[in-house]
Amino acid sequence: EFPQAEELIYLNHAAVAPWPARSRDALTAFAQQNVDRGATDYPGWVAVESRLRKRLAELIGAASAEDIALQKSTSEALSVVAWGLEWNAGDNIILCRQEFPSNRIPWESLQSQGVEIRYLDLASAADPEQAYIDLMDRNTRLVSVSSVQYAGGLRTDLVRLGEACKARDVLFCVDAIQSLGALPFDLNECHADFVMADGHKWMLGAEGLALFWVNPEIRERLKLYQYGWHMTREASDFDAPSWHPADNAKRFECGSPNMLGAHVLDASLSLLQEIGMETVSAAVLERSEFLIERIQGSPTLELLSDPTPQRRSGIVTFSHRQIEPTQLHQQLMQQRVICACRGGGVRFSAHFYNDLDHIEQAVLRAEQLK
The missing domain is CATH 3.90.1150.10 (Aspartate Aminotransferase, domain 1)
Known part of the structure; x- marks a missing residue:
């Protein structure tokens, strides 16, 4: 492979x-179909995309494939959360200083709205989870962590931190890019409200396609700032006189799907699931x-x-x-x-x-x- x-x-x-070799083969077959027949096989492409959502749901323990949104990147998904939530001056968000910029810049961009960013220094934290907990107060709205830190590989105890966030009514956001495809992940255990991960690292996919999961109970709390034909209930009716955001995670997908990336990632995940x-x-x-x-x-x-x-x-x-x-x-x-x-x-x-x-x-x- x-x-x-x-x-x-x-x-x-x-x-x-x-x-993997099978992902190359999937890409080659997809390209050949396109060269030979254009979009004649489009219903088959949609079936591959649907199967990919199911694989991703199984990978993280999501209840339904309809809860999986496909985004361009982890950064885009984090930005959907950061700019989708309603913030008040004085709210605070907790991060660690050693985060990759994707899990730092979207939150720091909220400082113009009066949101405080509280930083944890992992280098001096003997007990990282407790250090996060100690930074929380009644104004803490969200904690954002990486399941695995990108530089040194430190693995976060998501269960412990997720339980602490849940007990304090604090939103819990997990950048899982350095663990999905390499380590087990279970939504039912970690109490995450938001999970995102690009497919081009441990999931062995192509750049340009990422998983995005939002707790269905709070999905509609995220205001939308990207709009287009694909994110509506009426996506298949191009002549519909009115429109409404989709009731599932597709509401976060404004435009045409990345079918090429979907074929590659679907093939790569098939290998991981077989093993x-x-x-x-x-x-x-x-x-x-x-x-x-x-x-x-x-x-x-x-x-x-x-x-x-x-x-x-x-x-x-x-x-x-x-x-x-x-x-x-x-x-x-x-x-x-x-x-x-x-x-x-x-x-x-x-x-x-x-x-x-x-x-x-x-x-x-x-x-x-x-």
Whole structure:
């Protein structure tokens, strides 16, 4: 399923993942249909999109595929929430300083409305969930977190934090891009009100298509600011004299769907579902454990990620005791170890299919650099 170039060791799934062969085949077949017959097969494309919504609903434990909206990106979905809610001057939102800009900028844009942003510094928080809880007060409207932090891979206890938010009537928003496709996720356990994730990382899809889930009980609290033919109840009646927003999550999809991206992501998720997320997750964590133990035992490398078992994810970040992180990253890339420079070090992010021997080779190459 992953016929990558032999000289390549790809450890960058936390950035942009390579597609499985079946996703390439799905894209090729879709393109050939379009070349040969245009949109003659459009009803079949819609069926693929519907199947994708069902797969995504199953991935997060949503009650219905109708609760899944397809967005262009995590950033777009976060912006739908940030600018869809009604805010009052003095309301506050809690974030951590180490968030990726997608989960920071939409909230910070609300400061012009008098919304206060409260920041948690993960670097100094021995108990991150308690630190979030301690920042809450009667003016806290929302807490937004990443299920897994992008730089160091710290895994958030979503159940504990979600329960605390629910008890305080605080909205809970989860950017799940660094966990969906790699780790189990269950809406019924974490009490999230909003969940979003691009498909191009651990879900092995293409850029430009993201999952967006809103708790159906509060869906209509989000005012709409994008409008078009696709987000109405009357979407199939182009001559309808009046219109109403769809009663399901499609109300957040203003225009034509990304059919190309849907075919790719549907094929990629079919692979993950065939293997089973428990098996995928066990394999991802096995590779992280291997990396953590290997780096901890290295005389030249220093582990930066939290090694605590319950905090582990698919991301392992480390530094070299003698080489500056940017230079280390550049040298590894030159040796065809595909990784990222993040969190003051180099980030490896192995998926379930990465061979342990190849991961060992990547660590050896890092150790041997000067």
